Amino acid sequence: MPVGGTPVLVVTRLDDATADVVISELNRRRMPVVRFDPGAFPTKAILSAACDGTGTTGTLATETRTVDLDDVRSVYWRRPTPYSADLAMTGQAARWAVEESRAGCGGVLAALPGAHYVNHPWRNRDAEHKPAQLATAARCGLNVPSTLITNDPDRARDFAEAHQPVLYKPLRQTEYADADGRALTVWVEDVAPGVQGCRHPADRGR
Numbered sequence: 001m002p003v004g005g006t007p008v009l010v011v012t013r014l015d016d017a018t019a020d021v022v023i024s025e026l027n028r029r030r031m032p033v034v035r036f037d038p039g040a041f042p043t044k045a046i047l048s049a050a051c052d053g054t055g056t057t058g059t060l061a062t063e064t065r066t067v068d069l070d071d072v073r074s075v076y077w078r079r080p081t082p083y084s085a086d087l088a089m090t091g092q093a094a095r096w097a098v099e100e101s102r103a104g105c106g107g108v109l110a111a112l113p114g115a116h117y118v119n120h121p122w123r124n125r126d127a128e129h130k131p132a133q134l135a136t137a138a139r140c141g142l143n144v145p146s147t148l149i150t151n152d153p154d155r156a157r158d159f160a161e162a163h164q165p166v167l168y169k170p171l172r173q174t175e176y177a178d179a180d181g182r183a184l185t186v187w188v189e190d191v192a193p194g195v196q197g198c199r200h201p202a203d204r205g206r
Helices: 017-027 091-109 121-127 130-138 153-163
Strands: 010-011 033-036 046-052 055-061 066-068 074-077 115-118 166-170 188-192
Touching: 010 017, 017 033, 046 091, 066 188, 121 130, 153 166
Parallel strands: 010 033, 010 074, 074 115
Antiparallel strands: 046 055, 055 066, 166 188
C-alpha cells in the first residue's frame, strides 16, 4: 500500500517492543509510518534509488508498504537485524551479497534527502565502540570503573583478583544463537578470580 504525506521511517527489527510504543503513538497522532528491517532486504523488500544532479529519488517497498524516499521526513533508527543473503547462497557469494546490501541499501537509508535522523546510523556506529566510550567519559570527567580489555587469561585472572568483584560484559551487541535459534548471548556475568579461562558462550550455564 502506498504511503502518502511525509512519513516517519522506523528502522528496526519486528520484535522491538520500544519501537512498537513509538509507532502506536505516531499512529495515534495520525502520522504516516513505515517500519522497515534491513535484515529483510533483499528477499522481502525492494529498493529502487536513482541519484542525479537533483538528489536521490526512488521507492522502498516492504511487504505491506511503499514509500517515496524523498518524502521521508524523519528516520527513527533503532535495532535493525543484520543484512543477510538468500538462504541458497553460501561462502563468498553470501558474504558478497551481504556487503553489497549493506553498502547499497544501507547507504541509501543513511542519505535520505531532508530527513531528520534519531540517531543517524553512522553516528551510532561511531559511538558503539566500548573503548572509545570509556575514553570519552574519562575526558569528560566522569567516573570510569577500572576496566580491562584483553585476550590474555593471566592478565584477566590478575585483574579479577585485584578488583573483585568483577563483571564480564561483551564489547557490543552481537547476535549469537545455536542451530535451533536459541539465544546464547551473555550480557553480564560474574567473573571469579580463579577462572581457568574464557568459555565459549554456548558452554555457559552448563
